[in-house]
Amino acid sequence: MKGLTDNPSYIIELMEGGVTLEDVIDGHIYEQALAEKNAFVVADIGALMRQHVCWQSTVPYLQPYFPVKCNSNPLVIEVLASLGLGFVCANKGEVNLVLENGVPPENIILSGVCKQLAHIKHAAKNNVQLLVCENEAELAKISRLHPGAKLLVQLTTDAHAAETSMAFGSSLKSCRHLLEAAKELGVQVVGVTFHIPTSCQDAQEAYTHALSDARCVFDMGEELGFSMDILDIGGGFSGSEFQLKQVESTIRPLLDAYFPPLSGVQVLAEPGSFYVASALSLAVNVIGKKLATSPWDEFLYYMNEGVYGSFSPKLLGNTIAAPTVHKHSPCAEEAVYPSSLWGPSLDQLDQVVERCLLPELFVGDWLIFSNMGAFGLDDSTWLSSSSQLPVFYTVSISDWDDLQEAGVSLDNAKMFTMHQYSA
Numbered sequence: 001m002k003g004l005t006d007n008p009s010y011i012i013e014l015m016e017g018g019v020t021l022e023d024v025i026d027g028h029i030y031e032q033a034l035a036e037k038n039a040f041v042v043a044d045i046g047a048l049m050r051q052h053v054c055w056q057s058t059v060p061y062l063q064p065y066f067p068v069k070c071n072s073n074p075l076v077i078e079v080l081a082s083l084g085l086g087f088v089c090a091n092k093g094e095v096n097l098v099l100e101n102g103v104p105p106e107n108i109i110l111s112g113v114c115k116q117l118a119h120i121k122h123a124a125k126n127n128v129q130l131l132v133c134e135n136e137a138e139l140a141k142i143s144r145l146h147p148g149a150k151l152l153v154q155l156t157t158d159a160h161a162a163e164t165s166m167a168f169g170s171s172l173k174s175c176r177h178l179l180e181a182a183k184e185l186g187v188q189v190v191g192v193t194f195h196i197p198t199s200c201q202d203a204q205e206a207y208t209h210a211l212s213d214a215r216c217v218f219d220m221g222e223e224l225g226f227s228m229d230i231l232d233i234g235g236g237f238s239g240s241e242f243q244l245k246q247v248e249s250t251i252r253p254l255l256d257a258y259f260p261p262l263s264g265v266q267v268l269a270e271p272g273s274f275y276v277a278s279a280l281s282l283a284v285n286v287i288g289k290k291l292a293t294s295p296w297d298e299f300l301y302y303m304n305e306g307v308y309g310s311f312s313p314k315l316l317g318n319t320i321a322a323p324t325v326h327k328h329s330p331c332a333e334e335a336v337y338p339s340s341l342w343g344p345s346l347d348q349l350d351q352v353v354e355r356c357l358l359p360e361l362f363v364g365d366w367l368i369f370s371n372m373g374a375f376g377l378d379d380s381t382w383l384s385s386s387s388q389l390p391v392f393y394t395v396s397i398s399d400w401d402d403l404q405e406a407g408v409s410l411d412n413a414k415m416f417t418m419h420q421y422s423a
Helices: 021-033 045-058 074-082 092-100 117-125 136-145 158-164 172-185 203-223 241-258 273-279 312-316 397-405
Strands: 010-015 040-044 063-067 086-089 108-110 130-133 150-154 188-193 230-232 266-269 280-292 298-303 337-342 351-358 366-369 391-396 413-417
Touching (some): 021 040, 021 391, 040 045, 040 273, 045 074, 045 241, 045 273, 045 391, 045 397, 074 086, 074 092, 086 092, 092 117, 108 117, 130 136, 136 172, 172 188, 188 203, 298 351, 391 397
Parallel strands (some): 010 391, 010 413, 040 391, 063 086, 188 230, 230 266, 298 337
Antiparallel strands (some): 040 280, 280 298
């Protein structure tokens, strides 16, 4: 297929004629088998489109704002920007990234509990007006450096505090004082933001309390003369359509009660994992093996990527799901063994998967970790101990047609037809 530009930033494999994502992974594993057996990433751009369609059909009343910290890969940002998403940025580098992809400043939120002065100044310089604020110290900085800002009050929730062990945000009790301080400083307050994590055990109770509190803050703000018209219900969306429908069934009646359509309030959400989790897969190679007999028989497998590379989110408490074994079709009679997966450093912290059941593996085997798109596999973290991991972009013919129909052109990409690899 003819390239879309003479100097492409990205090369995208176009899958047609029955070629699947598994075929793409097979092909690159074959290529690596002939080279150095480096780990690599495969990015299915079509997954972004499929998740966008799912979002629009399930929660069309929620305007998606993608948190860039979830995945700052430039091509991912380009696709999501072309699909019309807004963005939540934590620093000026992220702001620049989305601005470079044609995102209007009014579709950018500068978040952060304690923002650096330079980031606030940068937002003001680039006309990014929506800023999150949770306390008077932050309010004072914003009023001095960005007096034209429009603030979203960060409201704390019990569910978020339980997840982080820290009560980020302003409590309902302290919101009145924060609003009065903003009024005195002449800074606009336009809405409220909060976050309910996916780990929340009782989403019904959490959203009920959060939306009730948000309604109270809206009422207080309007009493003080603020034009309150933006509600950001944050993240809390996994990549699962089933989970999205569960959240939808929870929040829809609550929004109808507290923020009905006729209220004129624009309701935003921050689906990070939902959009990108399924888009990226990571292939790693088994480079070592050991049988441990204490305290129980267990195979320890060492991989060419660990927590000091692609699996760094494990150090932050994230759980890494067990991988699949490449070119392996499990059968009922096959023996599986207690196993643990480790990175190459031989560090006690470099344990990627603590315990799982796998067939016996051998040095040189490949493991595929799916749903890695929300684990920070972007240009800054595709780093192993020796070199930057390669990333291979791919999209099916049908998904590419859907992307083009949605207005995604990817002018900086060169497309070519994926061919079948043969070992």
